[in-house]
Each structure stands twice: as C-alpha cells, then as structure tokens.
Amino acid sequence: MKLQKILSAALTSAIVLSIAGCGGNTAGTQAATDGAVQNAVAGEGSSSSGNDAAADTTTAAATAAPADNTSSGEKLTLTVLTHRTDRLANGGDGSLEEMTKAFEEANNCTVKYQGFTDYAGDVSTMMSTSEYGDVLMIPDTVKLSDLSNYFEPLGSYDDLKEKYNWADQKMYDGVVYGISHLGSVSGGICYNKKVWADAGVTTLPKTIDEFMADLRLIRDNTDAIPYYTNFAAADWTLSQWSSLVMSASGKSSYNNDILINGEDLFVPGGAYYEVFKLMYSVFEDSTLIEEDPMTSDWEGCKAAINNGKIGTMVMGSWAVGQFAEAGDHPENIGYMPAPFSVNGKQYAQSASDYAMGVNKNRSSEIKELGKKYITWFVEESGFAKKEGAIPTLKGSAMPDYLEAFADCEFFTEDTAPDGLVGVWNEIDNDSQVGIWAGDAANFKIQIAEAALAGNDFSAVEKIYADCNSKWAATRDANAVYTAYKAG
Amino acid sequence: MAAPKAQPKRDFFDWLHGYTGQKYTTTLLFLLIPIILMILFTIIPAANMFIFSFQERDQFGVNPEWVGIDNYKTIFTDTSYLSTFRNSLYYLAGSFAQQAIALFIAVLLCSKIKLANVFKGVIFFPYMMNGVAVSLIFRRFFQKGDGITNTEGTLNSIIQMFGGDPVKWLSNPDIVNWCLVFASIWRYIGFDIIMYIGAIQSISPDIYEAADLDGANAWQRFWYIIFPSIRPIVALQLILAIKGAVSVFEIPYIITGGKVGTSTFVIKTIDTAFTYQHVGLASAMAVVLLAIILIVTGIQKAFFKEDK
Numbered sequence: 001m002k003l004q005k006i007l008s009a010a011l012t013s014a015i016v017l018s019i020a021g022c023g024g025n026t027a028g029t030q031a032a033t034d035g036a037v038q039n040a041v042a043g044e045g046s047s048s049s050g051n052d053a054a055a056d057t058t059t060a061a062a063t064a065a066p067a068d069n070t071s072s073g074e075k076l077t078l079t080v081l082t083h084r085t086d087r088l089a090n091g092g093d094g095s096l097e098e099m100t101k102a103f104e105e106a107n108n109c110t111v112k113y114q115g116f117t118d119y120a121g122d123v124s125t126m127m128s129t130s131e132y133g134d135v136l137m138i139p140d141t142v143k144l145s146d147l148s149n150y151f152e153p154l155g156s157y158d159d160l161k162e163k164y165n166w167a168d169q170k171m172y173d174g175v176v177y178g179i180s181h182l183g184s185v186s187g188g189i190c191y192n193k194k195v196w197a198d199a200g201v202t203t204l205p206k207t208i209d210e211f212m213a214d215l216r217l218i219r220d221n222t223d224a225i226p227y228y229t230n231f232a233a234a235d236w237t238l239s240q241w242s243s244l245v246m247s248a249s250g251k252s253s254y255n256n257d258i259l260i261n262g263e264d265l266f267v268p269g270g271a272y273y274e275v276f277k278l279m280y281s282v283f284e285d286s287t288l289i290e291e292d293p294m295t296s297d298w299e300g301c302k303a304a305i306n307n308g309k310i311g312t313m314v315m316g317s318w319a320v321g322q323f324a325e326a327g328d329h330p331e332n333i334g335y336m337p338a339p340f341s342v343n344g345k346q347y348a349q350s351a352s353d354y355a356m357g358v359n360k361n362r363s364s365e366i367k368e369l370g371k372k373y374i375t376w377f378v379e380e381s382g383f384a385k386k387e388g389a390i391p392t393l394k395g396s397a398m399p400d401y402l403e404a405f406a407d408c409e410f411f412t413e414d415t416a417p418d419g420l421v422g423v424w425n426e427i428d429n430d431s432q433v434g435i436w437a438g439d440a441a442n443f444k445i446q447i448a449e450a451a452l453a454g455n456d457f458s459a460v461e462k463i464y465a466d467c468n469s470k471w472a473a474t475r476d477a478n479a480v481y482t483a484y485k486a487g
Numbered sequence: 488m489a490a491p492k493a494q495p496k497r498d499f500f501d502w503l504h505g506y507t508g509q510k511y512t513t514t515l516l517f518l519l520i521p522i523i524l525m526i527l528f529t530i531i532p533a534a535n536m537f538i539f540s541f542q543e544r545d546q547f548g549v550n551p552e553w554v555g556i557d558n559y560k561t562i563f564t565d566t567s568y569l570s571t572f573r574n575s576l577y578y579l580a581g582s583f584a585q586q587a588i589a590l591f592i593a594v595l596l597c598s599k600i601k602l603a604n605v606f607k608g609v610i611f612f613p614y615m616m617n618g619v620a621v622s623l624i625f626r627r628f629f630q631k632g633d634g635i636t637n638t639e640g641t642l643n644s645i646i647q648m649f650g651g652d653p654v655k656w657l658s659n660p661d662i663v664n665w666c667l668v669f670a671s672i673w674r675y676i677g678f679d680i681i682m683y684i685g686a687i688q689s690i691s692p693d694i695y696e697a698a699d700l701d702g703a704n705a706w707q708r709f710w711y712i713i714f715p716s717i718r719p720i721v722a723l724q725l726i727l728a729i730k731g732a733v734s735v736f737e738i739p740y741i742i743t744g745g746k747v748g749t750s751t752f753v754i755k756t757i758d759t760a761f762t763y764q765h766v767g768l769a770s771a772m773a774v775v776l777l778a779i780i781l782i783v784t785g786i787q788k789a790f791f792k793e794d795k
Contacts, residue, residue, distance in 0.1 A: 432763050449660075
C-alpha cells in the first residue's frame with residue numbers, strides 16, 4: 001500500500017516532468033525511449049499548436065515519421081508552413097489547398113498547410129528547434145551563411161539560374177537553398193487612375209518635380225487626398241520607400257558599388273538621398289497628405305484608394321491586388337514606375353518574395369517529396385499567375401498591371417561579390433541604420449517626423465549625416481569587410 | 488500468554504505515513520508544479536539572459552561569440568540607449584499626480600457616501616483589463632479622423648459637440664506623451680485607490696471618534712490622522728511608481744509604436760533584439776533594467792526598516 005502510494009506519486013511527478021519537458025525533446029527521440037510517453041508528448045505538442053482533433057493525429061504521424069524508416073509504402077504527409085493565411089481554408093478562401101490536390105494525386109501524398117499571420121516572427125522562433133515544417137518560406141532573419149544549418153541544398157546556382165528568376169536569393173557559396181515562390185516589382189507606386197486623370201495628368205511622372213507637380217494638381221482639381229502616408233503603420237509602410245532606391249538608381253550593382261568603394265549611403269544626387277528627399281517633400285506639405293498621419297488606418301485606406309478618395313501610395317506591386325479587391329472599382333487601381341530617370345530612362349527592380357526551402361532534419365523521402373513540391377509550386381501550380389505576381393519560372397507571361405512599365409527596363413539586383421556576402425545586411429543591422437527596419441529610432445521615421453513637424457530640409461541632412469557616420473564606422477569595424485579590402 | 492509485541496522501530500515509511508510525513512509530502516507535491524513552472528519559465532530564461540548579455544548573438548543563437556562586458560559598455564557610452572529613460576520622467580510626473588488623485592478618491596470613498604462599493608468596483612475595473620485592450624481603447628479615444636479612412640475619436644467627438652476644433656493628440660510631440668501618461672493613469676489608478684482604502688480602513692475608529700469629540704474638521708482629520716497612519720503605503724506606492732515609470736512598455740508601444748518621441752527603454756530593447764538581431768546587447772539592456780529595479784527595491788526595503 002505504502003509503496004503503491006509512493007510509486008503513484010513518483011509516476012505523477014514523472015508525467016508532469018515529461019509533459020513540461022516536451023518542448024525540449026523531439027518526438028523522435030522520445031519514441032526511441034518510451035512509446036507510451038511518446039504518444040502523450042506528441043499529442044501535447046500538436047494540440048498546443050491549436051489544431052482540431054483530426055489534424056492532431058496527422059501531425060503526430062508526421063512528426064513520428066522521421067524515426068520510422070520502414071513506412072515507405074504508406075502515404076507520406078508533407079507539412080508546409082506558409083504566410084498566405086488568406087489562401088488557406090482555415091481563415092482564407094482555401095484556394096491553396098484546392099490547387100494542391102493535383103500535386104497530392106500525382107505523388108500519392110497528403111500536403112498539410114500551416115498558416116502564420118506573424119510568419120517571420122513565429123517561424124523564426126520555431127527554427128530554434130528542429131520542428132519547423134517540411135517545406136517552408138525561409139524567413140529573412142536567417143543569415144545566408146547559416147542557411148546550410150537549416151535547409152537542404154536544392155542545386156547549384158549555375159544550374160538553376162537559367163531556369164528560375166532570383167535563384168541567387170537564398171544562396172551561399174554557389175549552393176541554392178531556397179527558390180523564390182513568386183516575385184514582384186519592388187520599386188513602384190500605386191495610384192488611382194481616375195483620380196490622376198480627373199486631376200488632368202496625361203503622362204505619368206518621370207522625375208521628382210513632375211511627381212510633386214502632379215500631386216499638387218490632384219490637390220487643386222479633385223477632392224481626393226493626393227498622397228496617403230500610412231504613418232501610423234510606419235514600421236513597414238515607410239520601408240516601401242526603401243524599395244524605390246534600386247529602381248531610382250537604375251543600377252543593378254548600386255548597393256555593391258557603395259559597399260566596395262566605401263562610399264556614403266546618402267550623397268546628393270545618389271538614389272538613397274533623392275528617394276528620401278522626395279519622401280520628405282511629400283510629407284512636409286500638409287496639403288498633400290491626410291490630416292493626421294499618426295492615426296492613419298491601413299485597412300481603411302485600401303477601400304479609399306479603390307473608390308477614389310486617395311490618389312497615391314508608394315507600395316510594392318503586391319499591394320495592387322489587395323487594393324483592387326477592396327472596393328467596387330478594381331479597374332481604377334494602377335501601378336507606375338518610380339518617378340526617377342537615369343539619362344532619360346526609367347528602371348524597375350524586380351525582386352523575389354519569400355523563397356521556399358526544405359527542412360534538412362527530415363527523412364530522405366520527405367526531403368525528396370519537399371523538393372518535388374517546390375518544383376511543382378513554381379512551375380505548374382499557377383499560384384504566381386493567380387496572384388498577379390511575376391512567376392519564378394523564366395519566360396512566363398508578365399501580369400497585366402505592369403502596362404505602365406512598357407518603356408521601363410527591368411533588372412534584378414546583383415549578388416554581393418564573393419567575400420562580401422551578407423556584409424551589407426550585417427553593417428545595416430550593426431550600425432542600426434536599418435534601411436528596411438521600422439524601429440522607433442529609425443532614420444525613415446525620423447525624416448517623416450521632421451517633415452510632419454514642418455522642419456526644413458537641414459534637419460533631414462543632419463539625419464543623413466548621422467546615418468553616414470554610423471554606417472562608415474560600423475563598416476570599417478567589420479572584420480569581413482576589412483579582410484576583403486585588405487585581400 | 489502471548490507476550491506483548493515489542494514496539495517495532497519506526498522506519499522511514501512509517502514516518503512518511505504519519506502526520507508530519509504526510510504534511511511534508513503533500514506540501515512538496517503541491518509545490519512541485521509551481522516550482523517547476525517557475526524554474527522553467529522564470530529562472531532558466533533569466534539565467535540565460537544574464538549569460539547572453541556577455542555574448543554577441545542573434546535570435547537563433549548560432550555561433551554566439553563571447554564579448555565580455557562590451558554590451559554594457561555600449562549601453563553606457565552610446566547615448567541613444569540611456570536617453571530613452573528621458574520619457575520615463577513624463578510617467579514619473581504623471582504618477583505623482585496619480586497618487587494625489589488616488590489618495591483623494593480613497594478618502595472620499597472611505598467617508599459615508601452612498602454606493603461606495605459600486606464606485607470601488609468601477610474604479611478598480613480598468614486595472615483588471617488587459618493592457619493591450621486599454622491601449623487600443625485609448626488609440627481610438629485620441630484618434631484624429633480625416634473623414635475618409637477613419638472618423639474622429641471619442642475625445643475629438645466630444646470637443647466638437649461643444650463647438651471646439653479637433654486636436655491632433657497623437658501627432659503633436661508636445662502633447663503626445665501626456666496623452667499616453669493619461670492612459671497610464673486611467674489604467675493603474677484603481678490599484679492605488681484600493682491600496683489606500685485598505686490602509687485607511689485599518690485605522691481604528693476610536694481615533695476618529697476622539698477627533699470628532701475634539702471638533703476636528705475633515706481636513707484636520709485627513710492631515711493629522713489619516714495621512715500619518717498610511718505614510719508607509721504612500722512610500723511604497725511612490726517606489727512602485729518609479730519602477731513602473733522605468734519599465735513603461737505596452738501603452739506607448741501599441742498607441743504610437745514609440746514614434747514622435749514616445750519611445751521608452753523597453754521599446755528600445757525590443758527593437759534591438761528583434762529588429763536588429765542584437766539579442767546579446769538587448770539582454771544586457773534587460774539586465775540593466777533589472778539592476779535599476781533591484782536598486783529601487785533596495786531603497787524601498789531600507790525605507791521600511793527605518794519606519795518600524
């Protein structure tokens with residue numbers, strides 16, 4: 001009796017401990033030691049990720065699969081992590097699952113999608129364990145030099161670059177670890193065609209001055225807000241301006257040149273300087289923007305640009321579809337190239353969205369299936385076409401909304417030279433200049449605040465100078481950079 | 488005929504089965520879960536954070552590099568880190584006002600007024616609300632509408648009702664911090680009032696009776712009886728206010744995102760860790776914040792010893 005009581009107490013505590021410890025152990029290692037506990041742990045792990053009971057059993061089967069190499073005859077389950085929750089059955093229109101049925105039939109497998117609304121944040125955290133799905137969008141927080149720790153090589157750059165756009169997106173040492181799922185024009189401006197036409201604009205602006213003049217025309221001749229800043233969501237909306245820089249420079253090697261030659265980021269006439277000068281000019285004139293940028297509303301502005309209450313917004317081409325869907329006038333949403341010309345010619349940078357990679361901690365069967373899935377997704381699924389994006393497969397048709405880009409030259413950014421891979425981002429992060437970042441002390445937010453407060457341009461030049469000195473100091477302290485310069 | 492059995496020696500299991508043994512095992516088993524949870528979710532992460540603060544590492548923790556006290560040097564030499572404490576002064580100033588108002592309301596609620604318990608409930612309610620919800624409410628409250636994508640917020644609607652012009656509460660760097668402080672006061676004042684009411688009610692009614700016989704008025708009752716009796720609570724509240732002021736986070740983070748000069752030390756820490764991937768440096772910032780709070784707590788402890 002006494003012994004039984006003690007034993008049951010010990011067992012209780014053991015179960016408590018093993019459940020508490022489930023985060024640290026993978027289901028695979030547990031399976032090797034104790035089958036009964038494994039069931040409990042796997043059940044616990046999957047139910048905590050918020051799936052229904054039916055999904056739980058499939059997850060448990062999927063996580064146990066790597067430990068079990070004899071199940072080759074069974075139907076495999078491929079778990080795909082995605083940020084497109086709007087295309088999943090659970091919370092969206094389900095078109096992604098619908099599309100995937102063809103792949104499931106062709107390969108006799110089940111594809112299970114897991115959607116994340118805060119994709120980069122959630123998946124970055126998951127990646128500190130080995131449980132981050134079988135196929136996933138590679139978060140940009142993973143350094144290029146660390147890719148091989150997490151992802152299966154998909155082929156060499158030399159083989160893939162002929163076939164796919166942006167094959168160098170997730171590449172290290174000539175090995176490709178991720179293939180872009182689709183791409184977009186990264187430097188462009190969304191506008192309402194009717195508002196611009198009503199204002200009397202006949203040709204789209206090719207220079208900063210023309211762009212500013214057109215905004216003033218909209219102010220004078222229509223009731224629409226000429227430009228909507230979306231400053232309340234500034235952590236990402238201001239970053240859209242950064243995406244104009246490469247297009248404005250018209251040079252695929254623009255960032256590389258700055259880095260290799262040790263130049264400043266912000267020099268008068270340079271793309272960074274001019275793009276953010278334009279941003280300052282727009283934000284500084286309170287008659288051109290919404291009344292109170294601090295309480296702007298992203299969801300509300302989508303419908304407003306659709307029905308002609310807003311004229312213009314700087315956004316990546318991904319936003320075109322969302323604006324078109326938001327109201328009754330999808331035909332009025334247009335997309336124009338960045339208003340910068342180099343020797344009379346406009347340029348547009350095309351860039352990759354998330355690249356898909358295969359989790360390397362998986363059985364070879366799952367990994368093969370994952371690679372097949374990626375190939376199918378970019379070549380046959382038709383997802384990019386449906387989304388109105390630029391497909392990854394070279395030679396595919398371009399989407400319709402790029403009609404205004406007919407005279408534009410498209411280019412993709414060059415990869416960093418050997419020996420400087422990833423250094424640009426390292427300097428960007430270490431100096432906390434944060435070209436793409438949205439923290440409260442970021443230079444983009446500082447410039448916008450200076451403009452909204454009505455300060456003159458010298459305040460912006462001070463911010464430029466501060467960024468230049470932080471950038472230069474961090475660059476000169478960077479070990480990889482100094483080694484490159486010395487060698 | 489049978490000799491009485493010799494009393495067997497009490498072994499461990501008998502002890503365990505006895506009163507004290509059961510008391511200990513029960514206590515131990517009940518404590519086991521909270522202790523495991525605490526070790527798992529508080530002690531281990533805190534210890535890790537302390538270790539990280541001496542490293543240069545990103546969010547994934549691949550190849551962390553030991554850098555000694557470099558992170559601490561950065562915090563104390565680069566002014567952009569400690570300068571974010573400047574905004575804490577707004578909250579500190581606000582918390583003094585908060586204490587005065589809380590004390591006033593507490594004294595009112597302790598006098599003989601009708602529906603005192605209803606008022607107590609209503610005033611304490613904001614404290615039980617989620618901080619994120621409170622922040623969202625106040626973002627809406629201070630909103631300046633443009634009539635196109637959004638409408639005027641509550642405050643501007645009221646101003647308009649009385650014929651005034653709407654104000655850009657959250658865009659103006661001169662007033663935005665005070666707006667945030669107002670939201671903070673609204674949320675936390677209920678807790679202070681309850682603390683003061685508790686302290687005031689612990690004063691013996693005999694003293695009031697004696698004061699009444701001596702003809703003391705309401706102000707004299709407050710200044711000579713209530714205030715001296717609750718001084719330790721006032722001191723405690725002020726210390727808690729300092730702690731709150733240095734670690735303000737969710738209200739500015741959600742209402743303004745730290746823009747227009749409303750950033751705080753905690754927001755800066757989050758940006759350092761997750762925007763710029765300097766988890767080591769951010770851990771050091773967290774340790775600095777912890778140290779400041781420990782020092783304030785030490786001062787508080789010393790204060791109370793003196794009072795005894």
